[in-house]
Amino acid sequence: MLRIIIADDQASVREGLVVLLGGLPDIDVVAAAADGEQALALVAEHQPDAILLDLHMPVLDGIETTRRLKADHAQVAIVVLTTYLDDSSVLDALRAGARSYLTKDADRKDIANALHAAADGLSVLDPRARATLMTAAAPQSSPQSSTLPDGLTQREAEILRLIAQGLTNPEIAARLFLSGHTIKTHINRIFAKTGSADRTAAIGYARRHGVS
The missing domain is CATH 1.10.10.10 (Winged helix-like DNA-binding domain superfamily/Winged helix DNA-binding domain)
Structure with a gap:
């Protein structure tokens, strides 16, 4: 049983994910947060295996939340679930310590698989996020x-x-x-x-x- 926390500032999305993932036999949603500060407090209280985290939230955004989680709760696997695929969002999240990066059009199976993989130390990237990563990692051309x-x-x-x-x-x-x-x-x-x-x-x- 994988114990997770869900953090998303949109109540409809957050509650939908709780129902969607909580209905799976191998996932236990132990708490849900509306912002990054709540997420940090709930992680400290429940010590989950993984957290499903939106990037753009009030009070404390997903990037800074990820940094603090890595610093204070390194054992918690971080899976980003967001609508954003711009270079800055993808790279900042991964550099901050997110293990996986998915977009909100991912289905329940993909999200569950990413959470389990992240808890096992593996990374799962949306294909478009992977393309962004590969572009950023490619050597930059120069006149020389x-x-x-x-x-x-x-x-x-x-x-x-x-x-x-x-x-x-x-x-x-x-x-x-x-x-x-x-x-x-x-x-x-x-x-x-x-x-x-x-x-x-x-x-x-x-x-x-x-x-x-």
Whole structure:
């Protein structure tokens, strides 16, 4: 039995989801919230397995609620259910710690599957949200991309640009939706190809070669 909380500021949507999901044999809706502050309080009280969370709510929006949940209740899986598919909404939610991202045209089976998957540590993304994510993670084109120096790949050049902008490894990983280990591996290759002993040297290299 998966214990969940539902948070949505629209009463009709919230109550509909309670009935829709509460009727399933493997889901127990333990509480419902009308805003982010209520959601945080109810999570602290009930300690659910997962929360189904709208993004745009009064008092405390879904993004900030997600951040606080990750900080204070990291064991609770966060599934976003929203009408918004713009780049900012999708990326901000995932960066804040949401595990899955669905739109409100998802059916009951899809929502239930996403909740169970999230509780098991897996991610489920609406296909349109996935497309947004892939676009954001793709290397950005640049005038130098076809003639990169010293055998740098486009991904390595992109990471070198972010290093030159002063981003840390965790910040680069979050920006590109890559693991910290992957970023470290790319940076080691960048250092080897550019003959850089450290980040300062790599930044100097980037500026000399117009990569930054």
